[in-house]
Structure formats: structure tokens, C-alpha cells
Amino acid sequence: MTILYDQQRSLFHLQARDTSYVIHVTRTGYVAHLYWGKKVRDVQLERLLELKERASFTPSTELDQLSLSLDTLPQEYPGYGNSDFRMPAYAVMLPNGTTVTDLRYESHTIVNGKPALIGLPATYVESDEEAETLELTLKDELTGLLVVLSYTVFNAFNAITRSARIVNNGEETLQLQRAFSLSLDFAHDRYEMLQLSGAWTRERHVHKRKLEPGLQAIESRRGSSSHMQNPFIALLSEGATEDHGDVYGVNLVYSGNFTAGVEVDQFHSARLFMGINPFDFNWRLQPGEQFQTPEAVMVYSEQGLGGMSRSFHDLYRSRLIRGAFRDQVRPILVNNWEATYFNFNADKIESIARTGKELGIELFVLDDGWFGKRDNDTTSLGDWFVDRNKLPNGLEDLVSRVKRLDMQFGLWFEPEMISPESELYRAHPDWCLHVDGRRRTQARHQLILDMSRTDVQDYIVKSISDILSSAPITYVKWDMNRNMTEIGSALLPPERQRETAHRYMLGLYSVLEKITSSFPHVLFESCSGGGGRFDAGMLYYMPQTWTSDNSDAVSRLKIQYGTSIVYPVSSMGAHVSAVPNHQVGRMTSLETRGNVALSGNFGYELDLTRFTEEEKVAVKAQIELYKDVRHLVQFGDFYRLLSPFEGNETAWMFVSKDQSDAFVVFVSVLQEPNPKLNRFRLKGLDPNRDYRLQGEETVYGGDQLLYAGLATPQFNSDYASKVYRFRAVE
Numbered sequence: 001m002t003i004l005y006d007q008q009r010s011l012f013h014l015q016a017r018d019t020s021y022v023i024h025v026t027r028t029g030y031v032a033h034l035y036w037g038k039k040v041r042d043v044q045l046e047r048l049l050e051l052k053e054r055a056s057f058t059p060s061t062e063l064d065q066l067s068l069s070l071d072t073l074p075q076e077y078p079g080y081g082n083s084d085f086r087m088p089a090y091a092v093m094l095p096n097g098t099t100v101t102d103l104r105y106e107s108h109t110i111v112n113g114k115p116a117l118i119g120l121p122a123t124y125v126e127s128d129e130e131a132e133t134l135e136l137t138l139k140d141e142l143t144g145l146l147v148v149l150s151y152t153v154f155n156a157f158n159a160i161t162r163s164a165r166i167v168n169n170g171e172e173t174l175q176l177q178r179a180f181s182l183s184l185d186f187a188h189d190r191y192e193m194l195q196l197s198g199a200w201t202r203e204r205h206v207h208k209r210k211l212e213p214g215l216q217a218i219e220s221r222r223g224s225s226s227h228m229q230n231p232f233i234a235l236l237s238e239g240a241t242e243d244h245g246d247v248y249g250v251n252l253v254y255s256g257n258f259t260a261g262v263e264v265d266q267f268h269s270a271r272l273f274m275g276i277n278p279f280d281f282n283w284r285l286q287p288g289e290q291f292q293t294p295e296a297v298m299v300y301s302e303q304g305l306g307g308m309s310r311s312f313h314d315l316y317r318s319r320l321i322r323g324a325f326r327d328q329v330r331p332i333l334v335n336n337w338e339a340t341y342f343n344f345n346a347d348k349i350e351s352i353a354r355t356g357k358e359l360g361i362e363l364f365v366l367d368d369g370w371f372g373k374r375d376n377d378t379t380s381l382g383d384w385f386v387d388r389n390k391l392p393n394g395l396e397d398l399v400s401r402v403k404r405l406d407m408q409f410g411l412w413f414e415p416e417m418i419s420p421e422s423e424l425y426r427a428h429p430d431w432c433l434h435v436d437g438r439r440r441t442q443a444r445h446q447l448i449l450d451m452s453r454t455d456v457q458d459y460i461v462k463s464i465s466d467i468l469s470s471a472p473i474t475y476v477k478w479d480m481n482r483n484m485t486e487i488g489s490a491l492l493p494p495e496r497q498r499e500t501a502h503r504y505m506l507g508l509y510s511v512l513e514k515i516t517s518s519f520p521h522v523l524f525e526s527c528s529g530g531g532g533r534f535d536a537g538m539l540y541y542m543p544q545t546w547t548s549d550n551s552d553a554v555s556r557l558k559i560q561y562g563t564s565i566v567y568p569v570s571s572m573g574a575h576v577s578a579v580p581n582h583q584v585g586r587m588t589s590l591e592t593r594g595n596v597a598l599s600g601n602f603g604y605e606l607d608l609t610r611f612t613e614e615e616k617v618a619v620k621a622q623i624e625l626y627k628d629v630r631h632l633v634q635f636g637d638f639y640r641l642l643s644p645f646e647g648n649e650t651a652w653m654f655v656s657k658d659q660s661d662a663f664v665v666f667v668s669v670l671q672e673p674n675p676k677l678n679r680f681r682l683k684g685l686d687p688n689r690d691y692r693l694q695g696e697e698t699v700y701g702g703d704q705l706l707y708a709g710l711a712t713p714q715f716n717s718d719y720a721s722k723v724y725r726f727r728a729v730e
Contacts, residue, residue: 002132002153003110009046012108012134014153014160015039019300021151021160023076023136024049028062029104031136031149033074033185037246038302049074054267059083072267074185077138077149077164079103086271087215087263089183090166091278092145092285093175103138103147110134114152114161119506121253121540122295123152123161123319130155130319144170154319158300158311164293168285176283180275182250182296189213189270190238193262194305196230196562201550201583203227203531204562206645208236211270217261219277223448223484223501224255224528225535231258232566235272240304242640243683247301247308250274251566253320254294255537256505257281280487282498297536305565306683310637313568317635320536321543321571323516325523329630330544330601331408332360332623333475335575337367338551338582339607342375346391350401355608357405359616360623363475363603364402365410370395372422378445381417382424384463399471410475410523411467415460416508417446417481424459431456433500435488443482452489452503457511468519476519478542480528505537512541525573525601534563534571544571544601551577551605553588553596554669554719557644560599561652569654570634574600576622578607590615592721594622595665599633599652602626629663629725632656636663639683644669649712655684659702662691664724668715681709686728694725702728 004013010025011034022034022045034048051067053060058071061083070084080088081100093099113128125131136149146167153160162182168174189211195218196204209216218233220226231252237245250272252258257277264270274296283291297315301307318326334356336349353364371387372380380387386395399409418425418432420442425432432447434440440447449456468476489500516524524542526533530549538545545567548559556574563572574597579587597603604619611619626633632654641651641664653664662685685691687703705726713722 002155003134004042005108005110006042011046013042013045014134014151016153016160017156017158018302019158019160021153022048025105026068026073028065028068030061030070030073031076031105031138033076036184036248036298037300072269074187074269075183076136077103077147077183086265087183087273088178089180089273089275090147090164090176091178092143093177094143095172095174099177101140101143101145103140103145106137106139106146108134108136115150117163117292117295119509120292120294121509121537122163123159123253123297123315124322125154125319143172143174144168145174154315157315157319159315160298161295162298163295165290166285166293167290168287171287173287174285176285176291177281178278179283179291179293180273181252181293182272182274182298184272186235186270186272189264189268191235191270192240194234194236194565196232196565198227198562200227200529200532201548201555203534203548203559204230204565205558206562206565206643211262211264213264213266213268215261215263217259219259219279220257221277221279223257223487223504224480224533225258225537226483227529227532230566231260231274231535233260233262233272233274234305234308234565235262235270236305242306242643243304245302245304247305248272249299249301249308249312249566251297251312251536252294253297253536253540254505255508255533255535257501276502280498281502283502284496284499294537306639309565309640312566313638316536316539317568317570321539323543324520325543329634330523330570331362331475332626333363333365333410333603334361334608335365335367335477335603335605337412338577338605342369344369344390346393346398346401349398351609352607353402353405353407355611356604357407359608359619360627361407361604363408363410365412365475365477366398367412367477368414368479370411379419379421381414381419381446382422382449384413384415384467395467396471399473403472408474409472410477411473412477412479413464414479414481415464415511416449416451418449419446421445430490433484433487433489433504435486438486441485443485446482448482448484450489450491450504451507451511452500453491453507457507460511461514464515465518468522474521475523475525477525477527477546480533509537509541516541531559531563534567536567539567539571544573546573547600550583551575552581552584552586553593554586555584556596557650557667557669560596561640561644561650564638564640564652569600569638572600573603574598575603575605577605586719588719589717590618592667592719594618595721595723596667598622598626598629598723599665601634602630625723629654632661632663636661637684641680641683649680651680653682653684659684659686659689660728662726664726665721666713666724667721668713670718671715671720675714678712679709680712682706685726690729691726692729694727699729700726
């Protein structure tokens with residue numbers, strides 16, 4: 001049993017694998033948070049709630065219990081205006097224009113398994129024995145407003161998921177102005193907050209800051225989770241490291257506007273929150289209607305950031321990602337984008353694919369430029385029919401030519417966009433997001449289709465399905481290359497215009513569900529200018545994401561390292577590209593470009609026909625190595641050894657679940673004269689087993705590798721790297 005309820009003490013004790021989460025209902029019906037951390041026994045846990053009477057500026061909620069103030073009570077889903085001055089989890093405007101509500105415990109249910117969230121991506125179970133779910137119903141007596149807080153506790157993971165369902169059970173229309181997925185109060189503020197922030201081609205860099213009084217938060221107002229911020233934060237206890245200390249991580253399973261952060265109050269308690277961004281958001285709730293928030297995933301680790309990451313990885317690989325490719329190794333691909341851009345024909349594509357086959361590559365992906373009149377990025381998005389000038393014999397002919405090489409074929413789409421210069425726009429100029437009387441701001445010469453409209457959704461499903469049905473296509477790269485402006489819908493009434501951004505996401509999720517379900521044999525990869533929508537919401541529909549448009553190996557050290565803080569390596573696309581690199585102009589060796597890209601879903605993004613014979617030999621070796629280690633890379637335990645944010649050297653490794661097999665990558669960025677001798681320690685191995693280093697046939701004790709480590713390799717050039725392969729000696 002993972003959820004214990006003690007009626008006499010009004011106590012709920014949620015128990016994940018090694019984690020406890022404790023909730024208490026006060027005698028006046030307020031739902032208080034008592035504990036989240038390492039699993040504890042169920043002994044007098046109600047004593048964790050400490051109340052103290054404060055000054056009149058912290059008003060008492062009950063006259064006969066002056067120590068109870070909502071301004072100091074640790075709460076599970078707080079509101080504002082009823083004596084709590086801190087960040088609220090929800091806000092509802094009533095017909096009289098006020099926003100004061102008073103949620104109290106009404107009832108609860110505990111069920112086996114995990115109910116799905118209607119219309120939204122979420123983690124799941126394959127049998128009801130894997131988890132239990134607590135649903136706490138809170139009620140505002142005056143209005144009939146109900147809030148159902150949902151907590152799912154997994155048996156096999158240190159993970160708890162939370163969401164809220166807000167129901168108008170009254171007789172008048174309500175305006176929902178804020179609806180977070182999670183609010184959680186900590187007793188003190190002695191933490192660092194870690195976030196993953198950046199920009200296009202510089203995504204998910206690790207940033208940490210000590211909590212200070214007031215608000216520290218991240219958010220996106222761009223209509224997507226964004227390159228700039230990722231919907232994830234973690235709180236690290238004092239002294240917590242990669243391998244030691246308490247870490248509390250939260251991640252939102254959502255791809256649109258979000259906010260997440262911590263407010264430290266006057267008494268140095270810390271309120272953690274996460275959910276849909278309330279900025280420019282409003283949702284009309286008519287009597288009988290309900291609103292479902294996205295899911296927030298909570299992971300606690302006493303083994304530092306590394307332990308938290310591996311818990312997220314295990315959960316997401318097996319109970320967020322779905323479909324045939326969840327448990328399958330992913331193919332090695334070549335993408336023609338940086339090889340040809342828009343300038344190609346069938347013969348050129350076939351020549352790249354033929355060379356790829358000779359090198360051992362398994363999948364060819366045709367990128368942008370195959371449809372409409374797409375000779376540049378100013379035209380044709382939305383016109384999903386083949387450009388007969390480039391491919392006179394059609395897509396079917398090109399696919400068959402690639403398939404005859406015994407290679408799979410993949411295709412690029414950007415289905416959510418529309419070019420003003422397109423047949424679709426001329427026929428349906430109202431199909432894009434826009435506000436009447438305002439200019440239609442373009443980015444990359446394109447506008448955004450209004451995915452809140454069912455006619456637009458139907459068009460996308462049909463047009464993409466027609467192409468995928470026309471030829472044996474086994475891979476789709478689903479791109480999205482701009483953020484939202486003029487966020488309005490021609491079909492929504494004025495009072496619902498601020499629902500557009502969220503309705504867009506619901507429409508997108510509906511489209512993705514239909515298409516991915518109709519083509520289960522297709523491996524879908526999401527992309528948004530690289531990593532602009534790298535989030536758990538997209539991973540529910542597409543098991544991998546193009547990590548960044550920046551394929552430079554040195555840049556990728558920080559991008560991939562940061563991404564691994566929460567997302568599994570099996571979700572990251574990583575390619576070898578040409579030099580000078582097209583994004584930063586850096587000259588990096590083919591060896592290092594390969595070694596960095598090996599730590600992801602491996603591929604190439606360049607003109608293979610330009611390789612020298614010597615380079616072809618090296619590439620064949622890279623591909624053979626990846627085929628040997630890809631099960632480790634995609635499904636093994638991932639350990640970060642040296643951080644690119646803390647020094648000149650970066651290292652990481654993968655270890656099989658049975659600790660018999662390991663793959664290590666070491667990268668040095670800039671060289672120094674007469675460098676110091678150093679060592680770096682491995683992780684995740686069995687200290688009682690011996691391991692043979694492949695290639696040198698040297699045998700090391702697992703304890704030696706863990707505690708003494710390996711000598712840091714010495715190089716005589718910048719941007720150098722080395723890989724190690726260890727197998728247990730049986």
C-alpha cells in the first residue's frame with residue numbers, strides 16, 4: 001500500500017519507493033503540507049505541524065485558535081485574499097468582481113492505478129498495481145467551487161505526480177485567472193534553486209542561485225516552453241552535490257506558457273509553485289464545467305542531482321514515453337539539412353543515402369524544402385504536397401530509391417505553421433493566430449496556424465496523414481520555428497480570447513494523439529528550432545527531440561549536460577555536422593564531434609559524399625561503436641562525472657542496469673602547457689567486480705575505478721576527447 005489514511009489523525013501518508021509525502025487536514029478543514037523527503041515511518045507525523053501566533057499583520061484565521069494563520073500555515077493549494085498574503089495556487093473571479101474564496105476539505109478517494117488526464121499528456125501505469133492515486137476534494141461553500149487535488153504515488157519510482165481539477169459546481173459563471181498544478185511549502189529557505197535557461201542554440205544551461213527573501217521565478221510567455229526557460233526547477237539543500245544531499249525536483253508535463261519558482265516569506269519559509277503561466281490567461285467556467293491543470297512530476301533524491309536525474313530518466317523512459325519505440329533502440333540517421341539546405345534533387349539525395357548505407361547508417365531523413373514551392377523559407381508552409389520541380393517523379397519515387405538501398409526513409413514537416421505566401425493562406429487567411437485590426441507579425445516569414453480551431457486540426461491531420469500514407473515513411477521530424485504573437489482566434493468570442501494559448505496546446509495535443517496513433521510504426525522526433533519545446537509534454541507523443549540547432553561539439557557539452565538534468569539521453573537527438581561548424585564556426589576534430597554525438601540518438605547532418613577515404617574509415621568506426629553501445633546509451637543509467645559549467649574538462653558515463661557494462665566519454669576543451677596530472681572517478685560500477693578496458697585488455701577493479709579513478713588523458717590539441725568501454729570480467 002502506497003497511500004495510508006488515518007481518519008482519527010486526519011493524516012495522509014504517501015509512500016513512493018524511498019520517499020514520504022505527508023498531508024494533514026486541520027480541524028477547521030484546511031489542507032496542510034507536513035513533509036516531503038526520505039521515507040519515514042508512520043509515527044506521530046502530525047507533530048510536524050508547528051503553529052505559532054504572530055503579530056496582527058499575520059491575521060489569525062480562527063478566533064478560537066489564534067496560532068492558526070493561513071499566512072503561515074504550510075498548504076497544499078493556497079488561495080489569496082483570505083488571510084494568506086503569499087503566492088496563491090489558484091485565483092477565481094466571482095460574478096461580483098471579487099476573488100476571495102475559502103477552500104476546505106470536503107472528501108477524498110484513494111484508488112489503485114492512475115487515472116488519465118483528459119486531453120493532456122501525463123505519466124501512466126500499465127497495471128493498477130503500479131501506483132495509487134489520492135484525490136482530495138476541496139470546496140468553497142459560498143460559490144460551490146470544487147478543486148480536486150490529484151496525487152499519484154508510484155511503487156517503483158521516487159516520484160509523485162500532482163495536478164488539480166477545478167470544477168464550477170455552482171449556479172453562476174466563474175472566471176479562472178490562475179490554476180497552478182503544484183504548490184508546496186517548505187519550512188525554511190536554506191536551499192539553492194537550480195534552473196535550465198538559455199537561448200536558441202544555447203539551450204538548458206545550468207544556473208543556480210541561493211534563495212533570497214521575495215520571489216525568484218522562471219517563466220515563458222512565448223506560447224511554448226521555450227529555448228529561454230525550461231519547465232523544471234530543483235531545490236538543493238545546503239552542501240548538496242551531484243552525488244550527495246537532498247534534492248527536490250519538479251517538472252511540468254506541458255508545452256505552453258508556464259511559470260515556476262519559489263517565494264521566500266518574512267519568516268523564511270519557502271513556497272514552491274509550478275503551472276500554467278497566469279500572465280494573459282483567463283478561463284470561463286460555466287456551471288457544470290471543469291478545468292484540468294497539466295501534471296507536475298515531483299522527484300526527491302537523497303543522492304544529489306545525479307540520483308534525482310536517474311529517477312526522472314527511469315520514469316520518463318518507461319512511464320511517459322509511449323509506443324513501439326519506447327523500448328527499441330533508435331536508428332542511426334543522416335539528415336540532409338546542413339548538406340543541401342533547400343537546394344537538392346532526387347539524385348543528390350540518393351547519393352547521400354548511398355554513401356550513408358556504405359558507412360552503416362540506417363535511416364535517411366529529407367529535411368525542409370520538398371513541398372509546395374519551397375526554394376527558401378519565405379513560402380509554402382501549409383502546402384503539404386510534393387514539389388514536382390525538385391522531385392518530378394514524386395515522393396514515392398525518392399522513397400523507393402532510398403528503400404532499395406535497404407535504408408529507412410524519414411521526412412521533415414512544420415505542420416503548425418503557415419506562410420503568407422502559400423495556397424493555404426490565400427484560401428484561409430483567418431486560419432492563423434491574429435487579432436483583427438493588428439498587424440500579423442512574421443518570424444522566419446511565417447505565421448502560426450490557430451490550433452484551437454477544429455477545422456485547422458482536421459486539415460493538419462488529413463494533410464500529414466495523406467503524405468505518411470503515400471510511401472513507406474518510418475520517421476518524422478516535427479518542427480516549429482517561431483513563438484506566438486497576436487494571440488487571438490477568429491472563432492472565439494471576446495470573453496474567451498485569453499483562453500487561446502492554452503486551447504492551442506489542447507488542439508496540438510489532440511492532433512498529435514491522432515497522428516501518432518494512426519502511424520504507430522513511425523518514429524516521431526519533435527523539434528522547435530532545436531530545443532525550443534524540449535519538455536515532458538512533447539515526449540508523451542514523440543519519444544525524442546532534436547536537442548539544439550547548434551550541433552557544435554563543444555557547445556553541445558553544456559547543452560546535453562544540462563538537458564540530462566531531467567530528460568533521459570534516449571530523448572536527445574545528437575548529430576555530427578561539418579566544420580567549420582555552421583552555427584559557431586568552430587573547427588573540431590571528427591573524433592570529438594563523434595564522441596560527443598555518441599551520447600544521444602546518433603546521426604550525421606552533413607554531405608557524406610564529401611568525406612575523404614580516411615574520414616569514411618573513421619565514420620565507419622564511429623557507427624560500429626555506436627551500434628555496440630547504443631543500448632547502453634539509450635537505456636542504461638547515466639552518470640555525470642565532470643561538469644562543463646565548472647571546468648575545462650567534461651566527462652560522463654553510461655552503466656547497464658546489471659553493472660556489467662559501461663561506456664565513458666571524456667572531453668577536454670582547451671589545452672594548457674605542462675598540465676597537472678589528475679584523475680577522474682567513475683560511478684555506478686560494482687566495487688566488488690573487475691572490469692576489462694576494451695582495446696587495451698587492461699583489467700581494473702570496480703573499487704579502483706570508483707575510488708581512485710582513471711588518469712586524466714593528456715592531449716596535444718584543443719577540443720580533444722577519448723572514450724572508454726568497460727565490461728565486467730565474468
